[in-house]
Amino acid sequence: MKEDLEAVVERLKPLFPADIRVVAAYAESYHAEFASQLSALTQFELCPRDTYMLLLWVQNLYPNDILNSPKLAPELQGVRLGTLLPPTQIQLLEARFLSNEVTRVRELMARALELESKSWTKDxxxxxxxxxxxxxxxxxxxxxxxxxxxxxxxxxxxxxxxxxxxxxxxxxxxxxxxxxxxxxxxxxxxxxxxxxxxxxxxxxxxxxxxxxxxxxxxxPPDLRSSLLRPLNELKSHGFDTLLQSLFGDLKPLFKRFTQTRWAAPQQTLEEIVSAVAERMPEFSELQDCFREELLEAVHLHLVKEYIARLCKRRLVLKTAEQQQQLAGHVQANAQLIQQFCTQNVSPRPPSQPPMVVGCPPAPSSSRARTSSLGLFKPDQVRPEPLWAPGHDSGQGQPLSTKPVPAGLPSHLAARRPPQARRDHSPARPQCHQD
CATH class of the missing domain: 1.20.1270 (Substrate Binding Domain Of Dnak; Chain:A; Domain 2)
Structure with missing residues (x-):
């Protein structure tokens, strides 16, 4: 059709007077014939490929590549040819195309997943x-x-x-x-x-x-979050599977924290960190971003298990020196964990390392549970004195000024104790472990 109309422009138009619209006449004749043929074609049940090709011709190729071609466009200005099919018929064809294409996409994706899952089960x-x-x-x-x-x-x-x-x-x-x-x-x-x-x-x-x-x-962000949710679940379940064996091997080592003296857990933690380091090559085939996320999970597990073991111990710390010594152990262990995770793709920028806060024993009694270990950013911490019971007088005495996290639960936060009672009971050993 395009070649025929261009031949009219090149060969027939020069043979006719200027006032005779020979190109328009040919174009209108071709248009009417094509419209009639296409209208008859739509009365049949079209397969998905025919529906697509018909729409492609009517909506794109005919108006853009033919009528709007460089040779024909100037000749057809002002000629109102319209569309080859009525708008209602075009809408029906477009709806059919959308349904066909969505079905095709669904079937292809299901087939791809079936083949992929078979490769997993075939090992x-x-x-x-x-x-x-x-x-x-x-x-x-x-x-x-x-x-x-x-x-x-x-x-x-x-x-x-x-x-x-x-x-x-x-x-x-x-x-x-x-x-x-x-x-x-x-x-x-x-x-x-x-x-x-x-x-x-x-x-x-x-x-x-x-x-x-x-x-x-x-x-949009909300739609993206909805689409990514299954992938996040898949990734999380995959991480759990990869880490299950490692965390199981660490459990006996963490139990030692409740079976040894409170002042000697450093060697146990070093063994834990060494055990994790030995297993890290198992995750080397992960993409870097996912290896970093997996290390975050390991970091969190180490901190949570360490806190849990600390909270299971009941200690008697009668002197400020003992309390300071315990705080020093907590700080050193936290730094050991942080240093290991930093060296193995740290999830935090080096410029803002987390602060480690060890809360002292409850001041109302010389027998106290060790407190939790928290990770806080610098802007989440406020200075506040830590208090210990007085030994010779009834007044609590500040040990030092250390950062205490704002909003810490009341049962963990350090508070100035009420007036202490004198303890006339026989002296106890400096450190007692239940």
Missing amino acids: EAPLRLNSRCFSELAIHIIQIISQGQAKAESITLDLGTQIKPLLLEELARFLRSYQRAFDGFLERCRQLRNYRANVIANINNCLPFRTSLEQQWQT
């Missing part, structure tokens, strides 16, 4: 890329979604806008299915040789999904 080793475990599933899914978007935009940009939320809805449905399939794999396939490698590959898969949602699709 196939994942691919390696730059010494990292790698899966092509994310690439396939992103390509499927992107192709669906591009296909709609090839018809009209407005149709591309209409299909975007539908594709994102399908992506959300796929990610939930992906999480369920991965959870099933975690539960049923623990004995497979490539189990851990496939777990790592699936955790690494979260990165291209997240990057695509943040950069390519540019989704």
